Amino acid sequence: xxxxxxxxxxxxxxxxxxxxxxxxxxxxxxxxxxxxxxxxxxxxxxxxxxxxxxxxxxxxxxxxxxxxxxxxxxxxxxxxxxxxxxxxxxxxxxxxxxxxx
Amino acid sequence: xxxxxxxxxxxxxxxxxxxxxxxxxxxxxxxxxxxxxxxxxxxxxxxxxxxxxxxxxxxxxxxxxxxxxxxxxxxxxxxxxxxxxxxxxxxxxxxxxxxxxxxxxxxxxxxxxxxxxxxxxxxxxxxxxxxxxxxxxxxxxxxxxxxxxxxxxxxxxxxxxxxxxxxxxxxxxxxxxxxxxxxxxxxxxxxxxxxxxxxxxxxx
Amino acid sequence: xxxxxxxxxxxxxxxxxxxxxxxxxxxxxxxxxxxxxxxxxxxxxxxxxxxxxxxxxxxxxxxxxxxxxxxxxxxxxxxxxxxxxxxxxxxxxxxx
Numbered sequence: 001x002x003x004x005x006x007x008x009x010x011x012x013x014x015x016x017x018x019x020x021x022x023x024x025x026x027x028x029x030x031x032x033x034x035x036x037x038x039x040x041x042x043x044x045x046x047x048x049x050x051x052x053x054x055x056x057x058x059x060x061x062x063x064x065x066x067x068x069x070x071x072x073x074x075x076x077x078x079x080x081x082x083x084x085x086x087x088x089x090x091x092x093x094x095x096x097x098x099x100x101x
Numbered sequence: 102x103x104x105x106x107x108x109x110x111x112x113x114x115x116x117x118x119x120x121x122x123x124x125x126x127x128x129x130x131x132x133x134x135x136x137x138x139x140x141x142x143x144x145x146x147x148x149x150x151x152x153x154x155x156x157x158x159x160x161x162x163x164x165x166x167x168x169x170x171x172x173x174x175x176x177x178x179x180x181x182x183x184x185x186x187x188x189x190x191x192x193x194x195x196x197x198x199x200x201x202x203x204x205x206x207x208x209x210x211x212x213x214x215x216x217x218x219x220x221x222x223x224x225x226x227x228x229x230x231x232x233x234x235x236x237x238x239x240x241x242x243x244x245x246x247x248x249x250x251x252x253x254x255x256x257x258x259x260x261x262x263x264x265x266x267x268x269x270x271x272x273x274x275x276x277x278x279x280x281x282x283x284x285x286x287x288x289x290x291x292x293x294x295x296x297x298x299x300x301x302x303x304x305x
Numbered sequence: 306x307x308x309x310x311x312x313x314x315x316x317x318x319x320x321x322x323x324x325x326x327x328x329x330x331x332x333x334x335x336x337x338x339x340x341x342x343x344x345x346x347x348x349x350x351x352x353x354x355x356x357x358x359x360x361x362x363x364x365x366x367x368x369x370x371x372x373x374x375x376x377x378x379x380x381x382x383x384x385x386x387x388x389x390x391x392x393x394x395x396x397x398x399x400x401x
Contacts, residue, residue: 002332007228008208008259009236009333009377015244016229020222026118029125031220032142036134045189046355049210050327065211065226067117074120083127091123099114191345193368208331235333235376239383255387257373261329262366262392263348 004057005049027066033073043076051075146220153184154217154267155288158299159281161194162272171269172196179217186216189263196269197295201254204242204295205266206234214265218290225294235259245296258295268295275302309395311367315341317398319369327355330397334389338401339371342390350394365395 002010037043051072052060060068077083128134157179161168171178175192186192192214195203207213208231213221224230234241238255242248249255258266270292276284279302291297311317321336329351344367349360373387381387 005209006332007231008206008234008331009380010228010232012229012232014229016224016227016233016241018222018224018245020224023220024118026114026121028143028146029139030121031146032139033121033125033128033134035142035146036138039138040133042133044354046327046349046351046360047357049351050355052210053327061228063117064115065223066121067115070117070121070124074124077124077128082131082133083124087127088120088123091126092119095119095122095126099119193345209329235389236380237382238387255373255383256370256390257388258390259331260392261331262345262351262394264345264366264368264392 003053004055004060005053026070030066030069030073034069037073042080042082043073047076048072149215149217149219151218151288151290151293152285153219154214154290154293155285156281157182157184157217157267158269158288158293159284161269162276162284163281168269175267184216191264192216192267193264194267194269195256195258197271197298199271200252201256202242202249202295203256203258203266203268204234204238205258205260205268206231207260208232208235209259209261212260212265214267214293216265217267218293222290242296245291247297268293270295270297270299273299273301309398309400311341311344311365311395311398313341313343316401317341317367317369318401319393320397320399326352328352328397330393331391333376334369334371334391334393337371337376339369339375339391341398342368342370344368345392348394352394367393367395367398369393369398 034048052068054075055068055071063071074088078085129136160182161171167178171194175194176186179192197203211221211226213225235257238257239249260266270288273287287300287302289297289300292299316338318338319330319334319336344365346366347363348366350364354360369391371389373381373383373389374385376389
């Protein structure tokens with residue numbers, strides 16, 4: 001049974017959806033964060049992939065591309081002690097409150 | 102950025118989106134990253150388009166020496182045209198001929214030559230493409246509208262590691278006398294991934 | 306490493322090992338035989354760098370060509386001449 005990211009040759013239903021979505025702001029931010037963190041040698045692309053591959057299979061499959069990056073960035077920053085889950089929880093809750101207003 | 106996009110509806114912002122925005126805010130507060138650097142990367146990422154790859158292809162069609170160099174030492178060849186590849190990935194160019202057609206995929210993630218093509222299209226990152234391209238490339242090509250002639254071999258390239266692959270499509274017939282810019286117009290993103298051929302002159 | 310010294314034209318078999326750590330060898334080539342088409346050069350080992358290591362020693366990265374029929378058998382829908390190229394690190398390759 002291949003790992004969830006190892007997808008070559010797995011059965012696929014139906015045609016390839018060729019529509020492109022407009023990038024949302026947070027997707028640009030995610031992409032740029034990886035760029036800066038790589039420049040700073042705080043994360044590398046192999047770690048980023050490992051963080052993605054560590055996602056629960058059902059979460060991997062139901063997430064969009066940059067949602068997977070987002071999950072991996074969080075895993076790595078917490079693992080390296082650069083941020084804590086509690087800090088992220090607190091700011092995320094605040095952002096959600098502002099968002100709902 | 103927000104002036105270029107309509108504000109998102111609440112229901113559209115996922116948990117992961119909120120968390121990455123929280124992470125961004127915290128990293129800026131802690132001086133791990135600066136907003137200037139982030140903005141700089143966003144601007145530069147947006148500036149990269151398949152037009153860069155198209156110029157490389159057009160030059161290869163016109164300049165035999167450049168073509169040979171591109172196929173054997175792609176980094177140096179595109180460097181001559183002013184394109185800087187990222188320091189940690191290499192570039193390889195595979196050439197379509199009358200006998201062999203190349204198709205590029207990354208089954209493990211979504212490796213793609215962004216330095217020359219910009220960000221990959223969504224379909225390139227889709228499970229359907231990653232799953233199907235290696236086992237039924239001809240069906241995938243047919244779906245993209247490309248029916249290969251009998252006797253043409255398909256060579257699928259799974260870019261699993263540090264090398265990014267660009268396809269050098271065949272030069273369309275009837276393009277003698279065209280200059281580099283006119284030729285570059287015929288080179289589509291899809292033709293450099295290998296799911297299409299370059300446009301013929303009458304279809305520009 | 307690098308003692309195996311694979312060169313273009315060498316037949317190789319991909320190690321059929323299942324590992325839990327991050328690695329870049331797709332499942333469908335494990336245990337399959339192919340032929341080295343070219344050697345790209347040496348790169349940091351992703352298996353080390355993904356888990357906090359320094360990526361050393363660098364590993365030679367080989368572009369290996371497989372016959373599609375050898376990979377997928379009758380499931381492959383296409384010509385018997387169709388091939389698949391996969392970039393594989395040398396420590397995943399053995400002489401058959």
